Amino acid sequence: MNPSPARIAARVLEALRKGERIYTAVVTDSADPGLIGRRWWSSGRRHGGTLGSPSLDAAVAAALPALFPPGESRGALSRDFEYRDGGRAGNARVYIELHGPPARMVIVGAGHIAIPLARLGDMLGLRVEVLDDRPDFAAPERFPEATAVRVIDFRDPFADTPLAPHDHVVLVTRGHSFDYECLVRLLRMARPPHYVGMIGSRRRVRATHEQLLRDGFTTEEMGRVRAPVGLDLGGQTPVEIAVSVAAEIVMFHAGGSGVPLVEKERVVERFFGHRSPGTPSPSTRTTE
Amino acid sequence: MDEKELMARLAALEEPAVLATIVAAKGSTPRKTGARMLVGTGGVIAGTVGGGCGEGEVIEAALELFRGGGPRTVRVDLTDELTSWSPAVCGGIMDVFIERANPDHFGGS
Numbered sequence: 001m002n003p004s005p006a007r008i009a010a011r012v013l014e015a016l017r018k019g020e021r022i023y024t025a026v027v028t029d030s031a032d033p034g035l036i037g038r039r040w041w042s043s044g045r046r047h048g049g050t051l052g053s054p055s056l057d058a059a060v061a062a063a064l065p066a067l068f069p070p071g072e073s074r075g076a077l078s079r080d081f082e083y084r085d086g087g088r089a090g091n092a093r094v095y096i097e098l099h100g101p102p103a104r105m106v107i108v109g110a111g112h113i114a115i116p117l118a119r120l121g122d123m124l125g126l127r128v129e130v131l132d133d134r135p136d137f138a139a140p141e142r143f144p145e146a147t148a149v150r151v152i153d154f155r156d157p158f159a160d161t162p163l164a165p166h167d168h169v170v171l172v173t174r175g176h177s178f179d180y181e182c183l184v185r186l187l188r189m190a191r192p193p194h195y196v197g198m199i200g201s202r203r204r205v206r207a208t209h210e211q212l213l214r215d216g217f218t219t220e221e222m223g224r225v226r227a228p229v230g231l232d233l234g235g236q237t238p239v240e241i242a243v244s245v246a247a248e249i250v251m252f253h254a255g256g257s258g259v260p261l262v263e264k265e266r267v268v269e270r271f272f273g274h275r276s277p278g279t280p281s282p283s284t285r286t287t288e
Numbered sequence: 289m290d291e292k293e294l295m296a297r298l299a300a301l302e303e304p305a306v307l308a309t310i311v312a313a314k315g316s317t318p319r320k321t322g323a324r325m326l327v328g329t330g331g332v333i334a335g336t337v338g339g340g341c342g343e344g345e346v347i348e349a350a351l352e353l354f355r356g357g358g359p360r361t362v363r364v365d366l367t368d369e370l371t372s373w374s375p376a377v378c379g380g381i382m383d384v385f386i387e388r389a390n391p392d393h394f395g396g397s
Contacts, residue, residue, distance in 0.1 A: 004388070004389065004390050004391050004392065005298060005307045005387060005388075005389045005390070006298055006299055006301050006389050006390040007299075009295045009296075009298040009299040010299040012295055013292070013295055013296060013299055016292070026385070026387075028311050028361050028383070028385040029361050033358070036358070036359050036360065037358070037359035037387050074322075076311075076321045076322030077312075077321060078311045078312045078321070078383070093361075095309065095311035095312075095385060097322065125290065125291075
């Protein structure tokens with residue numbers, strides 16, 4: 001029997017509970033109406049259902065690694081596939097989803113910024129973990145949204161926090177020497193998290209990079225660190241800084257430019273011949 | 289309602305429902321590929337495929353599945369409404385796949 005969307009949903013929830021990746025596929029369009037709505041799923045070595053054609057199942061299974069980068073834990077897309085079974089052949093449009101354990105936001109440093117950042121990370125659908133060496137700060141009651149709050153030793157900060165490529169690490173410790181210790185560990189990982197951000201002024205970030213260079217890291221490795229972390233919003237308070245970091249993480253995934261949309265689209269200027277309102281950058285500001 | 293909540297709702301359905309999923313989106317659509325909505329005989333149960341922007345059209349199409357219609361893709365074109373004052377001025381095209389969420393609850397049809 002063709003697995004129903006309700007059945008598939010139960011299977012996805014089960015996979016996520018076990019921390020497994022699962023792909024689900026459904027035929028959404030085909031010249032053969034008998035294929036439309038047929039479903040197939042695959043998780044680890046197990047799979048079930050069918051798209052109505054063995055060669056179509058095989059084509060979709062073979063395409064999965066290229067369609068969904070290993071670093072991503074979520075995905076949804078439609079692609080056209082060909083199938084050929086005996087005398088039957090044709091095309092089918094297949095909608096495929098990937099569901100995986102959510103990526104994490106690991107916040108190192110449980111101070112002022114960590115509190116709003118943990119909340120925002122949770123709202124973005126990330127699994128939030130907070131690390132600090134001070135038990136008073138790394139206290140679960142301070143971070144109700146976090147799935148884990150750990151007291152760590154900065155000599156080996158990620159000892160109990162194995163990191164995957166799709167994770168995000170934000171370094172906001174109370175001292176730059178601690179941030180530095182974490183950074184060195186992260187850069188030396190065989191498969192480092194794809195998003196590593198460190199807070200700091202230009203001067204302090206420069207000092208960190210000078211130290212990295214002295215410790216033998218290449219400029220290419222240094223360039224992988226997002227420091228200073230966040231988008232340039234001009235905010236100062238812990239909440240404002242957390243918003244700027246969260247915004248950068250959204251941009252990192254969604255591929256935006258971080259530019260205000262009013263400046264990117266310039267609707268009034270383009271279509272009405274007048275500079276649009278908003279905040280002109282200093283270079284384009286005109287004096288009356 | 290986040291994705292996981294909607295999944296849980298979908299897995300636990302006890303009344304017939306139609307699932308609408310955005311399977312492709314181009315241009316400026318309010319929700320992106322992967323967004324879902326559950327429609328019952330009385331209207332939307334959970335989720336959204338974009339609110340004012342084309343959602344009414346999807347709900348209409350979904351309701352047909354309670355009257356015996358089969359699964360199909362509905363193309364919602366929001367690009368031709370730019371000059372109207374309707375709330376659907378978004379400027380994108382999306383394909384929404386609609387199907388019975390739990391065929392075993394649909395009785396004899």
